[in-house]
Amino acid sequence: MAKLNTPQGTRDFGPDVVRKRNHIFAVIRQAFERFGFQPLETPAMEYTSTLLGKYGDEGDNLIFKILNNGDKIYGQAQMAKDSRELALILCEKSLRYDLTIPFARFVVMNQGKIHLPFKRYQIQPVWRGDKPQRGRYREFFQCDADVVGSNSLLNEIELLQIYDTVFNTLGLSGYRMKVNNRKILTGLAELVGRPDLMLAITIAIDKLDKIGDSGVREELAQRGLSGSEADKVMEFISLQGSNDEKLDRLTQLFAGSETGLKGVEELRYILGSGLTSFSRQPEIDLTLARGLNYYTGMIVEVKAPESVNMGSIGGGGRYDDLTGLFGLPGISGVGISFGVDRIYDVLEDLQLFPETAQQGTQVIFFHPGTEKLAEVYGYVSRLRERGISTEIFPDEIKQDKQYKYAEKRGIPYIAYVEDNAPGVVFLKSMTGKQRHQLTPAELDAFTF
Amino acid sequence: MAKLNTPQGTRDFGPDVVRKRNHIFAVIRQAFERFGFQPLETPAMEYTSTLLGKYGDEGDNLIFKILNNGDKIYGQAQMAKDSRELALILCEKSLRYDLTIPFARFVVMNQGKIHLPFKRYQIQPVWRGDKPQRGRYREFFQCDADVVGSNSLLNEIELLQIYDTVFNTLGLSGYRMKVNNRKILTGLAELVGRPDLMLAITIAIDKLDKIGDSGVREELAQRGLSGSEADKVMEFISLQGSNDEKLDRLTQLFAGSETGLKGVEELRYILGSGLTSFSRQPEIDLTLARGLNYYTGMIVEVKAPESVNMGSIGGGGRYDDLTGLFGLPGISGVGISFGVDRIYDVLEDLQLFPETAQQGTQVIFFHPGTEKLAEVYGYVSRLRERGISTEIFPDEIKQDKQYKYAEKRGIPYIAYVEDNAPGVVFLKSMTGKQRHQLTPAELDAFTF
Incomplete structure (x- = not known):
């Protein structure tokens, strides 16, 4: 390659x-x-004729020229006497x-x-x-x-x-x-x-x-x-x-x-x-x-x-x-x-970019297994409706792998449900390390 | 031309x-x-080699190719046997x-x-x-x-x-x-x-x-x-x-x-x-x-x-x-x-673009003449600080010409001061045709 x-x-x-x-x-x-x-x-693209001669000789050379499409260019190329002429003949358009x-x-x-x-x-x-x-x-x-x-x-x-x-x-x-x-x-x-x-x-x-x-x-x-x-x-x-x-x-x-x-x-x-x-x-x-x-x-x-x-x-x-x-x-x-x-x-x-300029996904839900998928997907959808960038890990793989993924991606919150805690959403802050235990209604009202 | x-x-x-x-x-x-x-x-730009062969033969022909810069292309062109080869030889990059x-x-x-x-x-x-x-x-x-x-x-x-x-x-x-x-x-x-x-x-x-x-x-x-x-x-x-x-x-x-x-x-x-x-x-x-x-x-x-x-x-x-x-x-x-x-x-x-998607300048101030320029420019600056797109007509020309300009541009409000009304800003809605007479403080609080 x-x-x-x-x-x-x-x-x-x-x-x-x-x-x-x-x-x-x-x-x-x-x-x-x-x-x-x-x-x-x-x-x-502009016509080459629009750009040429406007930026001095040096500029003319630095303009990127776009080759005309089609089968005529081989014949046209024969008419050129040097590289400069060749470019003008073959390139009607430039960047x-x-x-x-x-x-x-x-x-x-x-x-x-x-x-x-x-x-x-x-x-x-x-x-x-x-x-x-x-x-x-x-x-x-x-x-x-x-x-x-x-x-x-x-x-x-x-x-x-x-x-x-x-x-x-x-x-x-x-x-x-x-x-x-x-x-x-x-x-x-x-x-x-x-x-x-x-x-x-x-x-x-x-x-x-x-x-x-x-x-x-x-x-x-x-x-x-x-x-x-x-x-x-x-x-x-x-x-x-x-x-x-x-x-x-x-x-x-x-x-x-x-x-x-x-x-x-x-x-x-x-x-x-x-x-x-x-x-x-x-x-x-x-x-x-x-x-x-x-x-x-x-x-x-x-x-x-x-x-x-x-x-x-x-x-x-x-x-x-x-x-x-x-x-x-x-x-x-x-x-x-x-x-x-x-x-x-x-x-x-100078490290002057604000935090907010770097924010992507705010919450990722672990894949909960097929049985609880509809419940969790409901949480995901409601957060998105609130304007919060939310992901759900698409594949059902081991939770520690999903956790590592969230960590590497730098997603600030992970969320998951557990079989032995019906109706509870666990929300963990990856920065503060706190773990919240929320009802669906509390999740809907949570300030990220 | x-x-x-x-x-x-x-x-x-x-x-x-x-x-x-x-x-x-x-x-x-x-x-x-x-x-x-x-x-x-x-x-x-991508290297031509990255793109070629990925979109079928028709695609290859429709890719816009960028001529290599420099003086070598004339010599290189001599090596091509047809238009297709010419394009490949002369164009390392494509769009x-x-x-x-x-x-x-x-x-x-x-x-x-x-x-x-x-x-x-x-x-x-x-x-x-x-x-x-x-x-x-x-x-x-x-x-x-x-x-x-x-x-x-x-x-x-x-x-x-x-x-x-x-x-x-x-x-x-x-x-x-x-x-x-x-x-x-x-x-x-x-x-x-x-x-x-x-x-x-x-x-x-x-x-x-x-x-x-x-x-x-x-x-x-x-x-x-x-x-x-x-x-x-x-x-x-x-x-x-x-x-x-x-x-x-x-x-x-x-x-x-x-x-x-x-x-x-x-x-x-x-x-x-x-x-x-x-x-x-x-x-x-x-x-x-x-x-x-x-x-x-x-x-x-x-x-x-x-x-x-x-x-x-x-x-x-x-x-x-x-x-x-x-x-x-x-x-x-x-x-x-x-x-x-x-x-x-x-x-x-289907005329489905919302009004808000078309909003540009919200207010234009007429040029008030040199003497009152600082006063009016103060109003302009404060509106801008509030996030309101505001212009001041830059040239001191007849007001009816400035009015026509605002009208043609479709700016929803015009604002001006008058010599015989010190401390008053006149604000005219171009759509509703109302004219408000405001103190500077009222202008600062006006909802556009």
Whole structure:
């Protein structure tokens, strides 16, 4: 039997893991719903033409492509000149790579039907052919909330508030939220005198975490900045101080940059509106750039508490023309995303999953033998009607084997009847080791 | 811009549809949990070698295969001699085709860790390259519950009870449950004198719904049965009467077939155990065969109420050696599946979705202008803290436009403040058209 395993970078989720993941999904979904976001789901497959060119060259390579069905592919394959062409010819469909592009496609396809501003959330898996490593999988869930069709900064405030709500509800109060603004990065490029290299500068400083100061310097040089220009960039991104101090300093620096000043003004409003208080104040991080080209305003990234070694667990920002990719220009949007698979790893590391998120079967009845089966099955049915997850061991085997099964499964209560005690149900707590002796009526009223 | 659409046979689900689908999932999940089933999730991708050969030749063709990433595929493609080989060479991975095979793979991979009997449920999408038609999609959800590692017929009874619970909870009390037993079909083959053609007979009568009596006769002839043998098959499957009458008649007919009698005995116990009562008694249908080869005991199929034109909305049965496919023989299992996408269509046809399954945002506040924004945002935040889905219109535009937006969205309450009425919140019911004039404290206590 060849490789009996799941493909590289993918995982099975057993009962405990599914329950814990569902806890995270439930907390996020509840926050999205309370803030008035509407659920959307798109297919796992999109036309390859919908996805290609939207995630950069690297993204194009990491998209999983689905082979066309049928007998024509052999002939079609002959027309290709290289691997890239072969993939395009043979694969009309590809797997979802993120939730943003399908969302943009949906908005454009349904522009007559949806009402702007459209606040949607989407919780679905995506697939990427990345090299797997800690916190990076080839199949992982994204949880996105976006508002399109509104320029109001109130949206930014609400989205940051959703982060705050969710991470506090999950018990992850040590999370850290970093914000910046793409207009400030434009301002920086103008300040350096290289507005033409804004994207190059952004891409370089986005890597600071991974390659350090000297790496960024090198990258800036490679991308065409002179030594003194690079100095200015490095000096800029190392600005220290409180949010207000940074914003004040930026206001001075950007005297000549209208765009830069606009970015400062936006951040000042978002962080200082007084509409809401954050349990942890978002921190302005001038090195935050976020790789994706489509951002144009505020950008945000969430990091796990410092005690945990884990990259970003969430991120997002404002983009001005996402639907323009599909022929509907002029619709601004802003969104955030939760990295659920990483959040799971962090909560597990910090042991933050509540007991209730792990609860399955609450009671198991031993098989009582054929004669008493109807009586016991009646108890089972009544507990289930009360909403209590109840099992009856299906096979008539020795009680000590049934007991061991219950123990291994971690079921909190076992129940059984005995021939010499008619009308009595024995209920044993596996944690407290107490044994209750109950009448059927007492069982019906028992609080588990 | 090329095809801006979802691939053939796949669909977007907008907010209303997602909410209604979630209602179905919640009802099914709740039943599974109450009966002590444990959740499992497997990856969307499996190794192609895991799936191939498990669903028959037709299935092999309908599996969606995923192109290997990288630059090697062009060279590899040269080694193929036809489309089938090309697919196998280029596609190490394929998309999940059902939930049963991945479950069997999981059980075998984790045999040291799981405790038998293992009762698992799984709610995930599967993908098949079928020709799309009403009720048949290329991406659709399956909801499966299976027990492996127990021979007890109690499992069959509980699974039928889950069907009864779920369809009644969904309001689909007119559903019809048909049962049969593969051992009875084996008995039939023996009765006809062609035990060697048991599978051929099964496959032919399985098509009765689609091709009618004469079609089945033709198919039987093609598969090698003589005219008189086919007569016996046709006579057998047209046996009429109540369940008990059918079982009595089968007992007579199967005097010479041990397997046939065993099948009768099993059905008699499952349907007459007295352990539970069904709101609608399952009906023995001797034409029910179910195509999948791996069934060996009871088989079941659920049909929508007669008023709705829709095929099977659920099905399942007992199989004796599923994990044997992956080298772990001797583990018996029994399972059922819900066809959620079809159940959705049926509930929609019969207008059976409850109001609560469609509820999104409950209140929207008009944007009050900058000056009063903090006051209004306070109201919004307190409603959200109470768990009420609340929006504030993010942009400061004319109130009548905001009103129209609320109306189109179908939000049941709008709320606003007025400059000349400080400390008052106006709350208007969009359905009842009443307007409440509330103090902030009254709003906090208002029952929506």
